[in-house]
Amino acid sequence: MEKSIAFLNGLPIAAAVISTDQRLAVANALFSKAMGADLLGRHFITAFRQPDVIEAIEQVFADGAPLMVPFQAGAHGIATSYDMHITAVDQMVMVSLIDRTDAENTGRLRTDFIANVSHELRTPLTALAGFIETLRGAARNDPAAQDRFLGLMDAEAGRMTQLVNELMTLSKLEGNGYQQPRAVIDLRDVVQAARNTLDLIAVKSDIALDCTLPGSAVQIIGDEGELRQVVINLVENALKYGCDGGRVMIAVDPVTHHTPIRGQGAKLTIADQGHGIAPHHIARLTERFYRVDAHRSRAVGGVGLGLAIVKHIVNRHRGRLKITSQSGQGTTITVILPA
Numbered sequence: 001m002e003k004s005i006a007f008l009n010g011l012p013i014a015a016a017v018i019s020t021d022q023r024l025a026v027a028n029a030l031f032s033k034a035m036g037a038d039l040l041g042r043h044f045i046t047a048f049r050q051p052d053v054i055e056a057i058e059q060v061f062a063d064g065a066p067l068m069v070p071f072q073a074g075a076h077g078i079a080t081s082y083d084m085h086i087t088a089v090d091q092m093v094m095v096s097l098i099d100r101t102d103a104e105n106t107g108r109l110r111t112d113f114i115a116n117v118s119h120e121l122r123t124p125l126t127a128l129a130g131f132i133e134t135l136r137g138a139a140r141n142d143p144a145a146q147d148r149f150l151g152l153m154d155a156e157a158g159r160m161t162q163l164v165n166e167l168m169t170l171s172k173l174e175g176n177g178y179q180q181p182r183a184v185i186d187l188r189d190v191v192q193a194a195r196n197t198l199d200l201i202a203v204k205s206d207i208a209l210d211c212t213l214p215g216s217a218v219q220i221i222g223d224e225g226e227l228r229q230v231v232i233n234l235v236e237n238a239l240k241y242g243c244d245g246g247r248v249m250i251a252v253d254p255v256t257h258h259t260p261i262r263g264q265g266a267k268l269t270i271a272d273q274g275h276g277i278a279p280h281h282i283a284r285l286t287e288r289f290y291r292v293d294a295h296r297s298r299a300v301g302g303v304g305l306g307l308a309i310v311k312h313i314v315n316r317h318r319g320r321l322k323i324t325s326q327s328g329q330g331t332t333i334t335v336i337l338p339a
């Protein structure tokens, strides 16, 4: 028996042996960890409880041909999906568990992602098709209406372009996820470079952009293009969801010692005086396509990928992203980047 435990412990997966008396006789440490240590000595029917699994084990006891069945376990309150492999060993039966949870989650994420992308593309496409129909029909001889519809079509095409651009940025970032940026850059330059783009939007939405940069260089290790994207996405949100006529603040500060990044670095702060975000949304904002109010966000041209991109870039820089906000009180976003 001692030897069997040693053999099972040598396996990289959870495994146990059901002896001829149909009770769990031996289990390795991974099996006890996954299923609980109290299963030893129990009859396999009370140990596994799932009809398909019990039937399969009985079958293997009867004819010795190996079987594989899906098995759901819920130790420590975490649902886990396994493939249970059941094989005959002498007169006994060995069960081993292969964790399928990650593969299943990845599959689900991919399906959700495709559904979201299709949905986001279908909305502007439907609108475009409708406008084309109107231009061919009711508005055929109405130059003023034609002008208006072409303007709307331009905006819809712009939405699709933005969605495709953001998707390409995400896929590029995921492609080199493990390559850490190496260049030494000045975070003030990054903010300055983003300002040209942002000043235009700020003027349009009648919001004052306050930019506070220190007098000397704030050096960090990073990718200038990616960090410019971070600044643009965050300030664009502040301008879009900050109330008209308000103020958006951008600040860069050196950080001499910060525990989460273990040392020196820089802090980028972007604050607005908008309607804020209710606490229960904050943790989910960086999920792809997550929007607090999809209607409102779509109306200002948002597809819900901006913060997902920010989070990705900050992670690649081994930085930290913090969002603090209260409904009605504005939002402050802080990015800490290591030097």
Ligand SMILES: Nc1ncnc2c1ncn2[C@@H]1O[C@H](COP(=O)(O)OP(=O)(O)OP(=O)(O)O)[C@@H](O)[C@H]1O
Pocket: 166, 233, 237, 238, 241, 242, 272, 274, 275, 276, 277, 285, 290, 291, 292, 293, 297, 298, 301, 302, 303, 304, 305, 306, 307, 308, 331
């Ligand atoms: N400064 C802010 N104030 C209030 N709500 C915000 C702010 N920033 C983001 N949000 C909320 O978080 C959601 C997600 O933001 P995100 O930037 O990821 O997407 P988006 O702005 O809708 O679209 P995209 O940035 O892809 O064009 C927004 O839809 C909005 O509801």
Ligand SMILES: [Mg+2]
Pocket: 233, 236, 237, 302, 305, 306, 307
């Ligand atoms: Mg955004």
